[in-house]
Amino acid sequence: MPKSSPKDPGSPTGKFSDKRSSNRKKTEPARKPVGLGSVILFWPFLIFHGLISPLPKFLRVPIRLLGDPLIAGLYAGLAMAGFYFVRARPYDMAKVAEMPERTVVFDRRGEELGRIHGEKRDVIKVSEVAQDFIFAILAREDKRFYTHGGVDWIGVGRAVKENFVRGGAAQGASTLTMQLARNSFALKASLLDFSPKIQELDRKLLETAVSYRIESTYSKEEILQHYLNRIFWGHQVRGIEEASRTYFEKSAKDLTLSESALLAGIVRGPNAFSPFKDIDKAIRERNTVLDRMVSEGFIKADQAEAAKKEPISIRPEWRRIFHDSYAMDAIRRELERILEEENIELGGLQITTTIDHLIQKKAEEALDAKLREIERRPGYDHQTRAAWNALPIDKKTQPQYLQGSVVAIENLTGAVLAIVGGRNADESKFNRALQGKRQIGSVFKPFVYLAGFESGIRPDTLIDDGPISRGEIRGAGAWHPHNSDGKFGGYLPASTGLIRSRNTMSVRVGNRAGIDKVADVALSVGFETPMPKLPTSFLGAWEASTYEVASAYTVFPNCGVRYAPRLIKEIRDRNGNVVWPEKGDSPYISYEAVSKGPAWSVSNILHEVTTRGTAAAIKSLGFNKDCGGKTGTTNDYKDAWFAGYTSSITCAVWVGLDTPKKTIEKGYGATLALPVWVEVMKTADKLGYKAEGLKSQLSFVECRLCRSSGKRATAGCEAAQEAYTDNVPKDMVPAENDLCPDHPAKAIPLDGEVPEATTSNRPPKAQPVSDDSPILDEEEIEIPKAIPVDEGEPVIQKAIPVPESQGR
Template sequence: ETAFIAALPKAPNNYNPARHPQAAKARRDWVLAGMAETGALTPEQAKAAMAEPLAVHFRDPEGEPPGYFLEEVRRELVARFGEKVVYEGGLTVRTSYTRSYQDIADKAFREGLVAYDRRHGWRGAITHLPNAASAQNALSGIADPPGTAGWQLAAVTAVEPSAAHIVLKKGGQGRISVNELRWARKTLDDQRLGAGIGRVSEVLQPGDIVLVEPVAAAAPAGRRGAPQPSAQYALRQIPDISGGLVVLDPKTGRVFAMVGGWSFQQSQFNRATQAKRQPGSAFKPFVFATALENGFSPYSVVEDAPISIPQGPGQTPWEPVNYEGSYVGETTLSDALVHSRNLVTARLAVSVGLPAIAKTVQNFDVMDKMPLYYSMSLGAGETTLLRLTSAYAMIDNGGHWLLPSVVDSVQDRQGRVIYQKGVKDCAACFVAAAPAAGAAADPAYKVTGAPPPGSLAVQNARFIENAVLYKPTKPDPLISDTSDRELIAMMQGVVERGTGTAVAAVGKPLAGKTGTTSDWFDAWFVGFSPDLAAGVYVGFDDPRTLGTGEVGGHVAAPIFRDFMMAALKNVPAKPFPEAPSASAAVATNVLRGAPNGTDEDQTASLSPPDADTLTPRGVARDGRQRGTPLPNDSAARPDQGQNPYWAPVPRAYSAPYPGTYGSTTYPPPYAPYSAPRSYGSPGGYPGYPTTSQRDYDTPGGYPPAQGAGYPAPGWRPGRGTGGLY
């Protein structure tokens, strides 16, 4: 075997033992003869070795290798050590890859994309040749498309009203019945569907080259001389939509599985780590976390009704709407997250202020710098699936910061550990060589000296001589334990009775949030059990609509559900820590959101209180004003001129509106409302930093608030979506 391996480098393909066994054996014997000439073997040993057959042992097929995960390992190693060390340093690398989770993730993701793709029809054959004979002759020379898995290439040889006859590239014949083509209505613009299918000829023609999958074996032969029934096949097509799925440990940040697209062979672009997309309402938990940290409770009352937020002199106010285009009036904070109410989220952004939200977002590492625009509160910024899933994992673990990683440890050729992720009592720490003199410091970490004794995770090894411990500089915890448990309970409600009820079928405690961007461009679901976090993103590489009504709860949530159902199948149900408000929920005044016996005359305030009209004693625990006049309905307050980040004054309420919320006209201070407004992410227009821009000249690290921070109507046509969901 060693002699054969030594023979391979000259021409690996020419000496492939499966394809060219005689040439491979001859080359092996040549090496053995050379070893005898040099004295490495005796002539007798060489003769005995040459007499042995060249045995080839094939491993059982394991499906497509985890290309996205392996490439992410390579990228992380190169970023940390450089290409020369990675390719020439003789490193031993241990990763967090978990085969069982990866297999489940691959299956759930592919099935989810296929289910979506079939809902939106047939885009046509792979290619079409003039007639059945030419298609059949060309079939053997047509390369299999990447990512076909168990599907096969076939040529359509004949078409009947009720079935199409096919010849397979791998040999054999079969038929596709019209019932297997009902889904294959023509795909129209904006993912709409053409007319229903009545005849096979409306989908397939002789000469088509298509992908098929067996659905039933050929029936047993009948009496002698009777025609042999054909095997049954179903028509398949590779989805043109893509996305990603990430699975990680919420306690350590170890990434167990990663899917970056339909197939790594098809595209090496990793949509889980490299694609920056708008998360939509999957961003909202961080707005609500900020509110909980600033005095609100799950039962605080906030108005779900139209709001107009000034953007500056001469600029059109920002007027978000709910996905449904309607609103419910007074509602609790918990209900607003469960049902993903945009208007409540916008009010919270005004109340707590954009800088506070930006601090939360950056502490959880969702974004490097959150631009201070109110549309950010509805997920109009950009992030990656891995970053958002990691941030959810931090919510899951009690608010402790994580470093998501695919590499556990690295040893050099001498066996010394030159990198280790995590030490005892600090999962986010890592051990590595001390930074070189003059090297740029990583603001997320600080050096704290030698690694503690007993922290080595690799047996029979030692750290490199100059190893030091790196600790994160983030606050710990990122949010209070009370706020964290309340937020998890609210996110459980999303699964149990809100926009993510598709996930409830798992039957075990889960929490999460759906996300959909304007015009159904992106669909998300990110969630977790107490011990496992996962995130799913689905969208087109060239952003366009997924189709009317294709929200995160319908597209991404079923993928998350299928993954969790298999991953947790044999895992006992484990509850989340109980939220502090759980025991007091039955004693809640639903109208006002205050526990019985407390000040029931409180009213929700949606702007910062004036320092000269409100004392600290006048602020309730949930952040609402007590008996203080609400600010006038003006475009700006005098003190706003001194603070460019002060939240603009909203159209505030002093009492519940007595009229009918179904009306389309409102008394002041509401602006007229007629239909859902178009809005989306800030794009390439004045005042908005580019995606790659990270440094800002303004004090405090934030760009100045811009009045022209929103695209003009028509930038992304509304089509009635009502914004982010």
């Protein structure tokens, strides 16, 4: 039999077989090759499908239905991780460690005066925190802190489970790192057009990404430290150290187990669980934390039970109120002038001030004590501080009770030792020492005489104490002020005019010096508000602050030198580096405000004011050191002043009502202000600010002068018996050709006899003070404002003389 041909249709390998093969190729589509991009993009799916391909179809299909969504979820998770990683990148991780803390203010003795700016916290190290608190916060907030990488996924899983089962959010999903991220940055949702729940999820995912960045930047120890210093504890308190001091008045390193558990317990609701608001809730939270500490193995059960029985001793209510201070107000103002706002608000500075807290305290106490004494007087008809304090809260308005201010300055530095702007900064924020501008009255007269002495007048120069005639005083028109006692005298030494505070003499001295000269002197010695260029200003009919008066008076003990007043001595940053003043610089600035001789001469006269003038009561009040000063009492007893000094300190005191009105009958500066000054100075002397006597290093020259003109004496002065010899400060010696114009030499006959006309026309001799009896205090006469007239010359209304009964 012949062999079958390969193409035989009957053969198994023949034509029929080839036809069936061809049919299969037509019915089954050909597989396309998989591209490289698809492999890279979908390789998890390809691997997954390849792994399950050997399985039977009934297993392969359900596995794919579960596996493909899971792989797709993985894709979505990776995409979201990338998205939130990009969103987390801009956050500066350095900010985690930058925490605004309170700036601590110290006095010159190192005593803490208070804290300002920044946030209410103290930044400390983990090693400075009690170990019991570390265990308590970990048990309460994050028991797996040292094992997770920023997010506790076990806790997240538990939270999701609890949320699914109970329909509410579970506790414990947020780690310390996540809380730190939330407290360090303002993590805002970007999906603002979605529902609040979606926005919250968006914010939570961003918080997670930032937490991982924190974990990659800082060690666990550093993260814990930043968390403990940043966390909020209620009542504006931040950080464990400040919380410990606020609630328990102790450092964080001294916390007991019970106190540690309580603080850890109130973290989640510091305002709701605060022991200041609800001690029972705080104790409940403490006990919960103690139980957790036992279950997590941090402490034993018997320790927890003992801690639960421990009584809670928190800061008493009367010590919870932060008391404001006029000194701190002044320090804030000066700090703002020195540093930029950013440095101030960040806080964390250490400021050493010039304030002496012992003098500050005495000034506050002395002022309030004196004014309480006045308020207790029979017939006192103003609001008292006690009456204001007794008012219900809803009835209290701005206090209207008697007020005062005190400023004490160290002469040779300008350092402010005390600044009191009222009786209580909690009751009135208005700082009268800095902001209160009141009529200064007679306390300005020394500067008028200072200008006069710089213009050639001498303390022994004769000045008329008689009535002022119309047109005599430049720019005064018909104004003619009276003396406080309503009396007039003859020609008296200029020094007597200041000692006795004679208005007519003071105006004449100012007139001889010139209004421009007096205004220049006022500006040079530290009065910030330009003196009005009116003759009434010679009598202090303009306003200044206590701070300005005190600073201006320092030129007298300093022989003309003025140090600009300063409250801040040194500023250090949180690392202890000096940031102000710059290296080599001094915070104290000095300059020669006025000539030495005239300042020394006025100082000598002011010394007499305190021994036999209006301030002679100083010794009877208990201060017997060398000093100088001047009282001042404005019209109708509206303002009472005393400004005075020793060789070490200058102090100014003002007393009055905020709305100017009569304080009390005979409310003189010597009655109201001087006693406060004495108490401040007695304290300063005891503290080592010694009053060693008002001395001078000036050079003196002996010369022959005329008593009426203050110029070099001529033969005419000798003949008129007006010449005298004096030791004059070198800078006050008249020039050789600066001869007396009142007694020309040619008026003297050759034989030396004095013509009758010369003696008859000679001004009367000086009327020296005939006894050493004290001169009682004076009240300033009313000084109306100038009224311009058509001719352009200011005409000042006639002053009303003060009755003799008020002229003390």
